[in-house]
Amino acid sequence: MSPPLHISISEKLRHQIESGVYTSGDRLPSEHQLMETFSVSRITARQAVANLVSQGLAIAYRGKGVFVTPQKKVTYSLSSPLVFLEQDMARQGIAFSFENLVFEPAAAPSDAAAALGIPKASPVYVQKKLFRMDGAAGAVDLTYLIADLGDRFAPLLEHQMTFPILAQNGIPIDCLDAVIECTHADYDLSGYLEVPLGHALMVYRYTAYSSDQQPVLHGATISRADRFCYSLSTRAGASA
Secondary structure, eight states, rough: OOOOHHHHHHHHHHHHHHHSOOTTTOOOOEEEEEEETTTOOOOHHHHHHHHHTTTTTTEEEEEEEEOOOOOOOOOOOOOOSSOOOOHHHHHTOEEEEEEEEEEEEEOOOHHHHHHHOOOOEEEEEEEEEEEEETTTTEEEEEEEEEHHHHHHHHHHTTTSSSSHHHHHHTTEEEEHHHHHHHEEEEHHHHHHOOTTOOOOEEEEEEEEEETTTTTEEEEEEEEETTTEEEOOOOOOOOOO
């Protein structure tokens, strides 16, 4: 059975994007142009464009058209010993920056409280940051930091990454417990990461421990899978 027309059109455009016919920032054919080229209705042309947008391959700007999104994907190495994100990006020649969206005292939600070993609704600092790689929005990082450290380092944490600040002040991160899973973009995430509402996203949830094995921070990095991924190298232990 042949695929629907809108799928055939969007797949042809996807192949053209992947082969370099259309590159990052290029304007894609308009609905009217697609209607003429493929002899299809406006509804079919519109759905074909929507397919590309939902895949993260294109972004539509009202009154301007539909454009190819940046396709470069960066990789963060989950290594031991721990390599900080900005250091890993610099090693790859990628310009890393972040925008501080929220940094304020808050009551710890149940999951953060459990991870940090404190009672539910205990005071913590919540911070939300937007990570950019080579200028493109790649991930939103949401963290909960124990209140004492938030009080001590608030002026620094609003402008610098958390782990290096802690390490520079005698609180090195000794280990991380983490899990990678999936989620979908809510209204806020769709705006920050420039994806449609409900778009599939990747989540890296982690709890960081200091050298005395005390949890100091619990967070989640929510990222676009087309712009951000993780690598992991493991080594088998010696045979018994």
